[in-house]
Amino acid sequence: MVSWAITGATRGIGLGFVDNLSVDPKNQVFAIIRSRATAGPLEELAAKRKNIHIVVTEISDPKKLDQAAAEVSEVTGGSLDVLILNAGSAGPETSVLQPSAFRGKEEALEKEINENIKNNLLSNMFVINCFLDLVRNGKEKKIIFISSQSGDVEFTRITGFANVLGYSAAKAGMNLVISKYAAELAQDGIKTLSLSPGWVDTDAAKAVTGDPEVRKFVLTAFRKLNPNVNGPASVNESVTNQLQVIQSLTEATSGKFLTHHGNSDEWF
Structure with a gap:
């Protein structure tokens, strides 16, 4: 069996990972969430698939994360x-x-800046450090950070996307942190990767780009990179592509920041 733990698994891409991976009964899937109160779809899925384990914790609290790691x-x-x-x-x-x-x-x-660093960088480091001993004992030995094209310098430079300042800075910072872990943990056979999911049709994305004028602005910016972009991809499409990249991760690509297509410039 292959064991997977996914943080932020209540909805969107996180839930998509849980859904995709749990189809295979040989996978053990740990959905790490903050609260069951908003986890209706996840609870329904877990009721059908016994290889899904829901773990409630707070990723900004190392003590609670230690407890979550112990559960796993x-x-x-x-x-x-x-x-x-x-x-x-x-x-x-x-x-x-x-x-x-x-x-x-x-x-x-x-x-x-500070809220984004706390939520998108420090908390992720807490998770890694608390689960690291378990990963050391694993067979795959992989740590994957779901990043964003917003944290890429060339993406920002070409599209002219000048907002989401703190989010972009935190994602870019965590990309570097992931490469630091790759350098440190290579001797243990652990591989790390920062991975952009692309433009994905999630509730969070709709909240940002759902307004027609905002959607028009975003499409104009994104088409500077890819004239064929018409809208976001489905969660399933994004997750399927990401899992292919994760499965192909080797020592040679450890520590890199890649798109969901496995390269460094195909963001959509």
Whole structure:
């Protein structure tokens, strides 16, 4: 059996990973979530598939994460093959502002950066460190960070996408952190990867790009990179592509930041 743990598994891409992976009864799938109160679809899926294990924790709290890792360990016998870091947040409402718009709004700027660093970088490091011993004992030994094209310099430069400042900075920072883990853990046979899921049709994406004028702006920006972009891909399509990249991860590609197509420039 192959064991998988996915954070942020209540909905969207995280739930998509759980759904896709749990189809195979040989997979043990741990859905790591913050609360069961909003986990209706996940609960329904887990009721049908006994290889899904729901683990409730708080990824910003190392003590609670240690407890979550212990829960996983009890089921797997002390190991974990693949850890997928999917949980994250777009941060405060100021994410719509471009950098210079924070002039005179220094407190808002600090909050924009600090909340995103906490939610999208520090919390992910807490998860890695608390689950690391389990990954060391696993067969696959893979740590995957679900990043974003927003954290790529060339993507930003070409599209001219100047907002979601804190989110982009935190994603870019975590991309580097993932490469640091790759350098440190190579001696243990552990491989890491930052992976962009693409533009995906999730509730979170709809909240940002659902407005017709915003959608028009986004499409104009994205078409600077790919003139054929017409809209987001389905969760299933994105997850299927991502799993192919994860399965092909080797020592040679460990620590890289790749798209869901397994390269560095095909973002859609």
